[in-house]
Amino acid sequence: MAEAPVTRQPSAISRPVSEGLLNEKWDRCLSNLIVKSGLGLGFGVVFSVLLFKRRAWPAVIGVGFGAGRAYEECNFSLKQAARDLKKGSE
């Protein structure tokens, strides 16, 4: 009931509400994880098909690579945000 105007008004200026900042970051991290791991899986599958006689491990490694990459990016972004917070508070 009360959410409608709250979400509606900031949307006009496209400024995220302060309480939604973390959630947004989490969303981005998750999507990034999916995309990256998907890509890694794709590459792994291709490699497994082309080079490794359809073994499973290249695909798994690809997914790991992607997931790891996504994790690192998310970590970086969160730390960056924390740093910005500190700067802003100080």
Add this chain to the structure above:
Amino acid sequence: MLRLSLRSARVLGRQPVAAAAQRQWPVATSHRANLLLQRGFADQKKAEDAKAAAQNPPPSTIDDVGESKAKEIPTPAPPVTPPRKKKGFFRRLRNLTLNLILLSALTFGGGVWYSRINDTFHDYFTEYVPYGEQAVLYLEELEYKKRFPNAASRIGKPRDGSEQVTIPAQSGASWRVADAADSSRRSGTGSAPTKKESQPAKPKAATKAPEPTAKPAEPVTVKSEEKKQPGFKEPEVNEPSRFPPLKPIDLLSLADAKEPVVQELVHMLNDLITVINADGAHGKYGSSIDKAKSQVKKVGGQLKAIKAKVEQESADEVRAKVAEFDKAATELVGRVEKAMIGQELQWRKEFEEEMEKVRGSYDARVNLLLEREKKLNEAKLENQLLEQAIALKKEFTTEVQNRVEQERESRLGQLDALSAAVTDLEQLTTGWNSVVDSNLQTQQLHVAVEAVRANLETATQPQPFIKELVALKEIAADDAVVNAAIASLNPAAYQRGLFTTPQLIDRFRRVASEVRKASLLPDNAGVASHASSWVLSHVMFKKQGLPEGNDVESILTRTQIFLEEGDLDAAAREVNGLEGWAKTLSKDWLGEVRKVLEVQQALDVIATEARLQSLRVE
């Protein structure tokens, strides 16, 4: 060309030469050209050449024997006829020239003849016809000679030498009759050339030669005539030597030479002496002439005596006459004096009369002038009187006015006092009015503030309250406090409106859950710490009541309680104490709460100001 000629020769060869010769040139060539055309088209160009050749016949070459023959044969024929014609022509030419000469001679002659009759034609003829002038002149000369045969000889003379100019010794004044006759004849003939000159008048160049010779002749003859006339009186003085026998009487030697009678006598005697001398009979008449001479000398004396007598007589007569005239003169003078006196008397009378008349007229004028002056003076006096009357009237009116005004002023002064009282009353009323107005204003201010507050409190959703604020500002006019209060407001507050307290509480709940999630985060947290805090926050116990401590959970619960109590200010203070992620997450909510608080504060200030104003007035 060579080939063409060859071909033409061949063509000619087919036909008989005689036939070709009979024909004219162009015909023959064209015929040949036709033949050539009939032969074939292979060498059409040649045919064209042949045409060209037909137009201007080809020069005869060595091969062109037939053609040259054909050309030469017809030539001998024409010479037979031209000679006959030539003979006739020459004859005709000769006839023509002869006729021409005759005609021109006739016209020339006619022109010469006509030029003598008509002057204009003469001018024209002599000027434009060659030799016309000479011919006309010659004719005129001939005619002149015919008319005056002597003129030629006379004209011839001056040409021999300039004898005409020199005057011979015998010429001029001389007592000889023969000479005089000679000179007279000469003068008679001398007039001839003048006549001759007047008659022709026209001759120009040719007559110029005789003219100069004739002209000098005239003055000379005239001179001789002039000289001859005075010669009658005293010629014998100059030339007595020639005829010694008888001396003519010298007039100058005579005592009474001035007497005209003596002069006449002397002349007569001289004439006689000359006659005698001419006859050469001086011997015979010498004695008698001497006597006559002596007589002449005596005549002078006798004449003088007669003259003296006559003079005496005349003098006597003159004296007598003078005496008579004196008497007459004296009488006349007497008469004239009498007349003068009479006239003087008359003039005096007339003068006196005139004087009287003039006096009368002047007196009349003076009287008139005096009368006029009197009238003028009277008029002036009347005017002055009128002016004085007017001035008096004016003074009277001014006095009356002054008095009336004085009266009025005394009454007007009372009126003024009344009006002053009235104005005081008015001022009082206006002062009350102002009080009432200020009251009204404050009331309005109260109303406006209440309106804003009501708008804020009644609204279920955030609404902009610009209109209310504007009204408030207008009512407050130049109130510095109100203006400052309004200026302190965040523009976003009245543009977008404010959250109501329920809304704020609702939003705090969401903010609190988010903040709880991040409550366990350390500094510089990564993904793992975030995840762990998220997980652990769900497991954490929730506090109740008013817990003490600076941890996030206790602060959140405290604010929750404050909000539920309606103490926005305390809640905002609590939230402001958060740090790190919790602070950033609750930032927006805090801003909203602050806006609401600011507005509430400003409204409170304005309300107190309004209350103050209402207090001030009273």
